[in-house]
Amino acid sequence: MEFSIKTSLTEKQHHNCVVVGVYEGRELSDAAQVIDGLSSGYISKVLAHGDLEGKLDSSLVLHQVPGVQAERVLLVGLGKKAELAEKQYCKAVRASVKALSALGADEVLTTLVALPVAGADVRKKVSLLAETALDASYRFDAIKRKPDATEEKAAKKGIKTLHIEIVASSDVAAAELGLLDGKAIGAGVSLTKDLGNLPPNVCTPTYLAEQAQGMAKTYGLKVEVLEREEMQKLGMGSFLGVAQGSEQPPKLIVLQHLKGDGNQKPVVLVGKGITFDTGGISLKPGAEMDEMKYDMCGAATVLGVFKTIAEMNLPLNVVGVIPTCENMPDGRATRPGDVLTSMSGLTIEVLNTDAEGRLILCDALTYAERFEPSAVVDIATLTGACVIALGHHATGLFSNNDALAKELLQAGEQALDRAWHMPMWDDYQPLLDSNFADIANIGGRAAGSITAACFLSRFAKKYDWAHLDIAGTAWKSGKEKGGTGRPVPMLAAFLAARAGQNR
Numbered sequence: 001m002e003f004s005i006k007t008s009l010t011e012k013q014h015h016n017c018v019v020v021g022v023y024e025g026r027e028l029s030d031a032a033q034v035i036d037g038l039s040s041g042y043i044s045k046v047l048a049h050g051d052l053e054g055k056l057d058s059s060l061v062l063h064q065v066p067g068v069q070a071e072r073v074l075l076v077g078l079g080k081k082a083e084l085a086e087k088q089y090c091k092a093v094r095a096s097v098k099a100l101s102a103l104g105a106d107e108v109l110t111t112l113v114a115l116p117v118a119g120a121d122v123r124k125k126v127s128l129l130a131e132t133a134l135d136a137s138y139r140f141d142a143i144k145r146k147p148d149a150t151e152e153k154a155a156k157k158g159i160k161t162l163h164i165e166i167v168a169s170s171d172v173a174a175a176e177l178g179l180l181d182g183k184a185i186g187a188g189v190s191l192t193k194d195l196g197n198l199p200p201n202v203c204t205p206t207y208l209a210e211q212a213q214g215m216a217k218t219y220g221l222k223v224e225v226l227e228r229e230e231m232q233k234l235g236m237g238s239f240l241g242v243a244q245g246s247e248q249p250p251k252l253i254v255l256q257h258l259k260g261d262g263n264q265k266p267v268v269l270v271g272k273g274i275t276f277d278t279g280g281i282s283l284k285p286g287a288e289m290d291e292m293k294y295d296m297c298g299a300a301t302v303l304g305v306f307k308t309i310a311e312m313n314l315p316l317n318v319v320g321v322i323p324t325c326e327n328m329p330d331g332r333a334t335r336p337g338d339v340l341t342s343m344s345g346l347t348i349e350v351l352n353t354d355a356e357g358r359l360i361l362c363d364a365l366t367y368a369e370r371f372e373p374s375a376v377v378d379i380a381t382l383t384g385a386c387v388i389a390l391g392h393h394a395t396g397l398f399s400n401n402d403a404l405a406k407e408l409l410q411a412g413e414q415a416l417d418r419a420w421h422m423p424m425w426d427d428y429q430p431l432l433d434s435n436f437a438d439i440a441n442i443g444g445r446a447a448g449s450i451t452a453a454c455f456l457s458r459f460a461k462k463y464d465w466a467h468l469d470i471a472g473t474a475w476k477s478g479k480e481k482g483g484t485g486r487p488v489p490m491l492a493a494f495l496a497a498r499a500g501q502n503r
C-alpha cells in the first residue's frame with residue numbers, strides 16, 4: 001500500500017472512494033457533513049433509514065452518491081464521540097481498510113485524520129493511520145503456488161494508494177513526519193510477521209542469519225554471524241546443549257545499528273530464535289505443535305525493530321544479539337539430568353529439555369556484557385505459563401530495574417502495544433535450586449513465567465535488564481492464525497524515546 005498526504009485544496013480530485021466517519025447516534029463528523037452538503041442530505045437520509053448507527057467496527061459502502069465525484073463513499077462508525085481516543089481511532093481505521101479490502105477501489109481518500117482524537121496530534125494520528133492500515137492489509141502468500149491471471153487480479157483488490165486528507169496546510173509537515181514513522185513501524189511489523197509465518201523448514205537458523213546479513217547490506221549496519229566452533233571457544237555450553245540435537249547448525253547473529261554518538265552506550269536487544277521447538281527429549285504433546293514454528297518470534301522482533309529504526313534513521317546505538325537453533329529430539333540431544341556449563345561459568349542441571357529458551361538466552365545475555373550496554377532487553381516466547389497469566393493481550397514484563405520497566409510500560413501504552421509488570425522478587429529464586437549443579441533450568445509448575453525470568457536474571461546481573469515474555473502476544477491461533485508483529489511497536493517507541501524523540 002502506498003500513501004500520500006493531501007491538503008483540502010486537492011480534495012476535489014477523483015478518487016474511487018472517500019472515507020468519512022459517523023459517530024454513534026448517527027452524528028456526522030465534519031467530513032461527513034461536507035459530503036452530506038454536496039449530496040443535498042443523501043447521507044442523512046441513508047442514516048435515517050437505520051443502515052448505520054455509528055458503532056465502532058461498523059461500516060457501510062454507498063455507491064454513486066449524488067453530487068460527489070468519487071464512485072463510492074465509505075461511512076465508518078466511530079463509536080461514542082466523547083470516547084474517541086487513539087484505540088478507538090485505530091479500530092475505525094482498521095474497519096475502513098477491511099471494508100475496502102475486497103472491493104475494486106484502489107485510490108482511496110480518507111478523512112479520518114481530521115477527527116479530534118483525545119491525546120493525539122496530527123503526527124501521531126497519521127502515524128497510527130499508516131501503521132494500522134499496513135497491519136490490516138497484511139497478507140502472507142509468499143509460500144503459496146504462483147497465482148494464475150484471474151487469481152492475480154482477485155489478489156490485487158484492496159487499497160493501492162491511501163490518500164490522507166489534511167485540512168490545515170500548516171499541518172502538512174507534521175503529517176509527513178507521522179507518515180514516515182507509521183510506514184517504518186509498519187515495515188518492521190510486517191517483517192516480523194513474515195519471519196514468524198514462514199514454515200520451519202524454510203525459516204531455519206541459517207535463513208535468519210541470511211536475513212540479518214541482507215538487512216545489514218541494505219541499511220549499512222554492522223553484522224557478524226558466529227558459528228558453532230566460535231561459540232565453543234566462547235564456552236557457550238548451554239546454548240550449544242540445546243542445538244546439539246538438530247541437523248541445522250546453530251547461529252549467533254550480532255547486528256549493530258550505530259547511529260548515535262560514538263561514546264554512547266548501546267541498548268542491546270536479545271531475541272530468542274528457536275526456529276522449531278519440539279521440546280527435545282522432553283517431547284511436547286502433538287496438538288498444535290506446528291505453532292512452535294513461532295518460537296523464533298523474539299528473534300523476528302529484533303530484526304523487525306532493526307528495520308524500523310533503520311527506516312527512521314534513529315540516532316541511537318542499538319545492538320541486536322540473536323541466538324538461534326532448533327530444539328529437536330535425537331541420539332545426540334541433551335537428556336533430562338544432563339548438566340551444561342554456561343558461558344558465565346554457572347552450571348545448569350537440565351531437568352526439562354523443553355525449557356530451552358532460557359538455555360540459549362543465558363549465554364546470549366553473558367555475551368551482551370561485552371557491549372557495555374546502557375540497558376539490555378530480551379524478547380522471548382518463553383513460557384506457556386505467561387499465556388495462562390496474561391492471556392493474549394499483554395506481554396509479560398520483568399526487570400531488575402524499575403526505571404527501565406517504567407520506560408517500557410510507557411512505550412507500550414504510547415504504541416498501543418501493552419505490557420504488564422510482573423513480580424520477580426528474590427523469594428522465587430530458591431525454586432531454581434539444584435542438588436547437582438549451580439542452578440536448575442525449571443522451577444516447577446507454580447509461577448512458571450516468573451521462575452523463567454528469575455533464571456535469566458542470574459545471567460543479567462551486570463547491567464540494567466528487562467525481559468519481555470511474548471508467548472501470548474507474538475502470534476494468534478485458530479482461524480486467524482498468524483504472527484502479530486508484537487512487540488515491535490512498543491520497542492520502537494522505547495528506542496525513539498531513548499533517542500530523545502517523543503512520537
Ligand code: BES
Pocket residue numbers: 277279295352354355356357381382383384385387442443448471472
Ligand atoms: N516455547 C515454549 C513456550 C511456549 C509454549 C510459548 C506454548 C507459547 C505457547 C517454551 O520453550 C517452553 O516449552 N516452555 C515450557 C517451560 C516448562 C518446561 C518449564 C512451558 O511453558 O511449558
Ligand code: MN
Pocket residue numbers: 277279353354355356357
Ligand atoms: Mn520449549
Ligand code: ZN
Pocket residue numbers: 274277295354356357381382
Ligand atoms: Zn521454546
